[in-house]
Amino acid sequence: MRVKNKVNGQTTEDTVSMEKEKQRDQRIKKEIFPVSIFIISLVFFAVITTIQMKIIGNYINYTEISKTALISVFGFWFLGSVAFTFFTGWQTKKKYTDPLEKLSDAARKVAEGDFSVYLRPWHTKDKADCLDVLVQDFNKMVEELGSTETLKTDFFSNVSHEFKTPLSVIYSNAQILQRQSLASEQRECVDNIVDSSKRMSSLVQNMLKLNKLEKQTITPEVEVYDVCAQLCECAVQFEDSWEKKNLEFNVEMEDRAFVSADPGLMELVWNNLLSNAIKYNQEGGTITLSEISDEEYVRISVADTGYGMSKEVIRHIFDKFYQGDESHSSSGNGLGLALVKRILELSDASITVESIPEKGSVFTVMLKKEEKTEQKRE
Numbered sequence: 001m002r003v004k005n006k007v008n009g010q011t012t013e014d015t016v017s018m019e020k021e022k023q024r025d026q027r028i029k030k031e032i033f034p035v036s037i038f039i040i041s042l043v044f045f046a047v048i049t050t051i052q053m054k055i056i057g058n059y060i061n062y063t064e065i066s067k068t069a070l071i072s073v074f075g076f077w078f079l080g081s082v083a084f085t086f087f088t089g090w091q092t093k094k095k096y097t098d099p100l101e102k103l104s105d106a107a108r109k110v111a112e113g114d115f116s117v118y119l120r121p122w123h124t125k126d127k128a129d130c131l132d133v134l135v136q137d138f139n140k141m142v143e144e145l146g147s148t149e150t151l152k153t154d155f156f157s158n159v160s161h162e163f164k165t166p167l168s169v170i171y172s173n174a175q176i177l178q179r180q181s182l183a184s185e186q187r188e189c190v191d192n193i194v195d196s197s198k199r200m201s202s203l204v205q206n207m208l209k210l211n212k213l214e215k216q217t218i219t220p221e222v223e224v225y226d227v228c229a230q231l232c233e234c235a236v237q238f239e240d241s242w243e244k245k246n247l248e249f250n251v252e253m254e255d256r257a258f259v260s261a262d263p264g265l266m267e268l269v270w271n272n273l274l275s276n277a278i279k280y281n282q283e284g285g286t287i288t289l290s291e292i293s294d295e296e297y298v299r300i301s302v303a304d305t306g307y308g309m310s311k312e313v314i315r316h317i318f319d320k321f322y323q324g325d326e327s328h329s330s331s332g333n334g335l336g337l338a339l340v341k342r343i344l345e346l347s348d349a350s351i352t353v354e355s356i357p358e359k360g361s362v363f364t365v366m367l368k369k370e371e372k373t374e375q376k377r378e
Contacts, residue, residue: 164204235289300364
């Protein structure tokens with residue numbers, strides 16, 4: 001996939017080749033049998049030849065041996081070194097390097113959340129070696145992880161469904177009490193119940209949405225639409241929130257930019273990013289919503305001047321229920337960015353994060369650009 005970004009008049013190219021990654025892991029910096037092994041083999045055989053010549057020299061006269069014969073002997077051992085190196089390297093690659101690379105690729109897929117990975121042993125049970133045993137243990141581990149993940153997902157789904165009804169009852173009754181004439185302490189308690197019910201309801205809804213997205217029971221209803229108009233509509237909804245924190249809200253975008261995606265799902269993405277930018281910003285800070293496009297892609301960024309994140313937090317920011325900033329853990333549930341990530345994966349889009357502690361964060365979404373035509377409107 002080839003991505004071109006245009007920022008401040010400059011063009012940068014980010015080329016990602018999945019095929020090359022599958023062929024070779026970029027973390028591997030050295031072959032098991034590099035050129036140095038050939039040199040060592042050649043020196044080894046040359047030393048053996050020299051010793052042999054010394055021994056033979058006790059029984060024959062060197063002057064009787066022609067230069068051609070000597071060159072032939074050293075040439076023979078040179079070719080022997082080449083053959084030995086390539087044969088040993090081929091055997092090692094076939095029996096160890098290739099299986100280990102496949103195992104490494106499978107482990108990476110499991111780390112990314114794919115528990116359908118299965119590796120076949122290279123030998124039958126009666127001829128199993130240490131690599132076959134390793135593969136068997138790996139498959140068993142993946143199976144157990146997959147079962148645990150399924151159990152966890154089903155648990156979240158069932159609990160979320162069970163929570164919806166009592167939460168609705170609590171929230172509706174609390175709203176009724178809010179309309180009554182109550183003492184200040186009682187009103188404060190009722191307000192706390194309403195706020196907590198709203199946060200709990202938001203958690204339940206996000207859990208259900210994320211669960212459906214992960215199980216792919218939600219099919220994105222893709223259409224071509226103006227993302228700039230959608231961004232403006234989403235931003236307006238948060239006007240009261242940024243004014244309460246005395247935040248400066250800047251917008252830098254084109255008049256129009258069309259993308260192909262599910263507008264309903266993408267609205268969840270923008271709302272989560274804007275909500276986080278406000279929530280984790282400092283009093284009197286700045287939020288910048290920007291959009292820029294080139295011939296291929298639309299780049300949308302939400303930047304804030306808030307608390308920022310460390311590299312360790314960024315690594316886990318899209319994990320479910322992860323909250324890097326403990327001081328604001330009560331104002332979120334750790335599912336928003338996980339939901340964002342999953343929606344963008346289903347939309348063939350990507351998101352990147354740049355952050356500096358105490359300086360702020362920038363979340364950037366890349367969507368494929370579409371041309372709006374009369375035919376597409378029909």
